[in-house]
Amino acid sequence: MTDRTDNAAPPTQTSAQIVAIAASADMAAFEALFKEFGPRIRAYLLKLTRDGQAAEDLMQETMLAIWRKAGQFDPERGQASAWIFTIARNIWIDAWRKQKRPAFDPDDPALVPPPEPEAPDLLEQKQSGAALHAALKTLPAEQVELIRLSFFDEDSHSTIAARLGLPIGTVKSRIRLAFGRLRAALEEMK
Amino acid sequence: MTIRHHLNDDLLLDYAAGRLSEGWSLAIACHLAMCPQCREQLALAEATAGAMLEELTPVEGPADSWETLKSRLAVTPEPAPRPVSRPASATLPEPLRSYLGGDLDAIKWRNLGNAKQVLIKTGDKTTQARLLCIAAGKPVPEHSHGGRELTVVLKGSFHDEVDRFGPGDIEDADGSLTHQPVADDHEDCICLAITDAPLKFSSRLLRLVQPMLGI
Numbered sequence: 402m403t404d405r406t407d408n409a410a411p412p413t414q415t416s417a418q419i420v421a422i423a424a425s426a427d428m429a430a431f432e433a434l435f436k437e438f439g440p441r442i443r444a445y446l447l448k449l450t451r452d453g454q455a456a457e458d459l460m461q462e463t464m465l466a467i468w469r470k471a472g473q474f475d476p477e478r479g480q481a482s483a484w485i486f487t488i489a490r491n492i493w494i495d496a497w498r499k500q501k502r503p504a505f506d507p508d509d510p511a512l513v514p515p516p517e518p519e520a521p522d523l524l525e526q527k528q529s530g531a532a533l534h535a536a537l538k539t540l541p542a543e544q545v546e547l548i549r550l551s552f553f554d555e556d557s558h559s560t561i562a563a564r565l566g567l568p569i570g571t572v573k574s575r576i577r578l579a580f581g582r583l584r585a586a587l588e589e590m591k
Numbered sequence: 592m593t594i595r596h597h598l599n600d601d602l603l604l605d606y607a608a609g610r611l612s613e614g615w616s617l618a619i620a621c622h623l624a625m626c627p628q629c630r631e632q633l634a635l636a637e638a639t640a641g642a643m644l645e646e647l648t649p650v651e652g653p654a655d656s657w658e659t660l661k662s663r664l665a666v667t668p669e670p671a672p673r674p675v676s677r678p679a680s681a682t683l684p685e686p687l688r689s690y691l692g693g694d695l696d697a698i699k700w701r702n703l704g705n706a707k708q709v710l711i712k713t714g715d716k717t718t719q720a721r722l723l724c725i726a727a728g729k730p731v732p733e734h735s736h737g738g739r740e741l742t743v744v745l746k747g748s749f750h751d752e753v754d755r756f757g758p759g760d761i762e763d764a765d766g767s768l769t770h771q772p773v774a775d776d777h778e779d780c781i782c783l784a785i786t787d788a789p790l791k792f793s794s795r796l797l798r799l800v801q802p803m804l805g806i
Contacts, residue, residue, distance in 0.1 A: 461656075480641050483637045502611075513627060552604075552640045553643065576601075577600045
């Protein structure tokens with residue numbers, strides 16, 4: 402796998418583009434975002450659908466949703482790339498798999514709040530793109546590949562298991578282990 | 592309220608990746624609404640997916656991809672933001688209230704002896720979702736599972752052969768577990784249960800009437 406080529410634009414730039422789209426329907430910002438992320442969203446959806454036309458259509462739907470929902474993006478709450486991922490994922494579930502993905506409502510009165518709300522800068526630090534990319538680099542290549550497969554492969558874990566010639570329980574425990582390593586690497590960086 | 596039974600990483604990553612069907616996702620979403628710690632873990636999983644999205648090798652599309660998108664933008668009117676009406680307070684979390692069409696006081700229970708239940712309609716044909724209310728201090732009949740059962744406690748608490756489960760706790764049971772959940776004495780226990788196969792009751796009589804009761 403040679404997926405780790407050039408990285409996308411600095412995350413802060415992407416955040417600023419989404420904020421500009423929300424604030425003033427900034428077409429230049431939207432075009433820049435499209436150039437940067439469109440081909441990557443297409444790559445993600447191609448992995449899930451293995452259908453070039455579907456990947457293109459769903460990428461377009463994702464970009465339209467980014468345009469419409471830009472006002473809901475809160476740069477203090479998380480990474481732009483994470484937000485873009487969740488939009489593309491939800492479009493895939495909704496438009497391709499024709500399913501629903503129930504989610505909690507962050508403004509629900511029944512939502513149980515954190516005991517002490519974390520300072521945004523701490524949250525930012527823990528999940529910053531830079532910290533994550535650095536933490537991923539400390540993991541062995543096979544572990545990074547397993548985490549990638551768990552997000553980006555249309556196959557179920559049982560198909561991944563068959564392809565790797567491993568029992569499904571082993572694949573699952575290796576993915577858990579890899580995610581645990583990533584969590585530990587992030588903790589060490591704090 | 593301290594949650595002791597959290598999402599395991601299998602469920603967390605499958606939910607983050609979008610692999611779980613609607614029924615299971617409903618249970619995960621209810622646990623997340625009640626568990627700030629797991630919400631943080633979900634954010635971490637999604638941030639990881641985002642970082643990996645940035646590292647994907649770009650795939651170029653048709654030459655007119657941007658022009659097509661721009662023209663669709665022009666003809667797609669801005670959808671009016673849907674007014675979201677939220678009650679000032681609620682017992683059951685979203686997304687469950689939307690599935691039930693209201694909060695706890697709107698539920699039309701069906702009596703099952705020591706327990707009452709209401710079946711929840713979802714678009715997911717592979718699972719059955721139900722809301723259960725076990726009377727304080729009472730057991731539900733001993734059963735095992737033909738498949739998986741996810742149970743999220745919403746109010747009150749119960750204990751079984753595994754442990755005690757209080758508000759927000761999630762129990763992930765597979766076919767190997769035979770248990771008899773008993774509601775704790777102080778109040779009725781309300782929980783959301785998702786199954787992908789009928790429960791297997793130890794009692795022969797219950798097995799006979801099971802189809803009529805819809806359990």
